[in-house]
Amino acid sequence: MTKHEFRYASHPEDARAYGTEELRKHFLMDNLFEDDCINLTYSMYDRYIVGGAKPRSKDVVLETIPYLKSENFLDRRELGIVNVGGKGQVSVDGTVYELDKKEALYVGKGAKEVLFKGGSEALFYINSAPAHKSFPTKKVGKENAEVINLGDAKYANKRILNKLIVNSIVETCQLQMGITELVEGNVWNTMPAHTHERRMEAYFYFDVEEGQTVCHFMGQPQHTRHIFLENNQAVLSPEWSIHSGSGTTNYSFIWGMAGENLDYGDMDTCSPNQLR
Numbered sequence: 001m002t003k004h005e006f007r008y009a010s011h012p013e014d015a016r017a018y019g020t021e022e023l024r025k026h027f028l029m030d031n032l033f034e035d036d037c038i039n040l041t042y043s044m045y046d047r048y049i050v051g052g053a054k055p056r057s058k059d060v061v062l063e064t065i066p067y068l069k070s071e072n073f074l075d076r077r078e079l080g081i082v083n084v085g086g087k088g089q090v091s092v093d094g095t096v097y098e099l100d101k102k103e104a105l106y107v108g109k110g111a112k113e114v115l116f117k118g119g120s121e122a123l124f125y126i127n128s129a130p131a132h133k134s135f136p137t138k139k140v141g142k143e144n145a146e147v148i149n150l151g152d153a154k155y156a157n158k159r160i161l162n163k164l165i166v167n168s169i170v171e172t173c174q175l176q177m178g179i180t181e182l183v184e185g186n187v188w189n190t191m192p193a194h195t196h197e198r199r200m201e202a203y204f205y206f207d208v209e210e211g212q213t214v215c216h217f218m219g220q221p222q223h224t225r226h227i228f229l230e231n232n233q234a235v236l237s238p239e240w241s242i243h244s245g246s247g248t249t250n251y252s253f254i255w256g257m258a259g260e261n262l263d264y265g266d267m268d269t270c271s272p273n274q275l276r
């Protein structure tokens with residue numbers, strides 16, 4: 001069963017007035033994984049879809065949702081999947097792909113059936129963006145990732161960034177996805193923070209130790225707000241917003257984005273002491 005929610009986009013000046021509940025209502029996605037379901041949030045930020053598939057006692061098929069007005073989910077879209085649970089399988093039009101934890105699958109526009117195989121402990125995190133062209137479906141294993149070491153233990157932000165679905169590895173129309181892993185003893189991601197008016201972004205936090213939390217910072221650099229996230233929760237980052245976080249432990253997160261360009265390095269960075 002494929003369930004869906006809808007989120008409008010917010011003007012940054014309106015978002016400044018949001019309190020805790022409104023911030024959570026508009027930006028947080030806290031119910032991604034439900035047994036034998038696919039839970040999707042369709043956002044008006046670049047019409048990006050964020051979701052999760054948790055097949056357990058049966059196979060689960062990605063169904064079209066009313067906002068698409070298309071016969072199949074991928075008639076006019078592309079899809080990125082990252083497994084954050086135990087080893088699992090995804091079948092695309094009958095071809096089966098094995099995904100270990102932290103491995104990704106890109107599915108191009110035009111695929112008719114995406115099926116998440118039941119009977120495993122897999123948890124599939126999903127991002128999707130509109131697509132104008134069909135690129136081949138491709139698995140991106142750990143060995144294919146582009147790995148970058150970032151940060152410094154002195155600033156508590158030492159982390160390993162794994163580019164997975166980026167155009168140097170797999171051709172896509174808009175979608176870019178990857179995993180950043182905080183090294184033990186480090187807690188700050190994406191600090192110095194940045195915005196990119198050309199692209200929206202979504203962050204999904206996982207491998208957060210039980211009982212711990214991540215404080216995600218958002219908002220315009222001069223008007224920041226925060227949302228606390230638990231394990232396996234995601235947050236939308238509008239094009240005008242920073243997206244950075246600090247945990248009470250180290251953790252990992254998946255970043256995914258879409259918009260005007262495919263240039264990962266296109267960021268407007270702000271130094272920590274410029275933030276308000």
Ligand SMILES: O=C(O)C(=O)C[C@H](O)C(=O)CO
Nearest residue numbers: 159161180189190191243255
């Ligand atoms: O740790 C980081 O820094 C990131 O992972 C940054 C994200 O990849 C990002 O925000 C890309 O725009």
Ligand SMILES: [Zn+2]
Nearest residue numbers: 194196201243
């Ligand atoms: Zn970013």
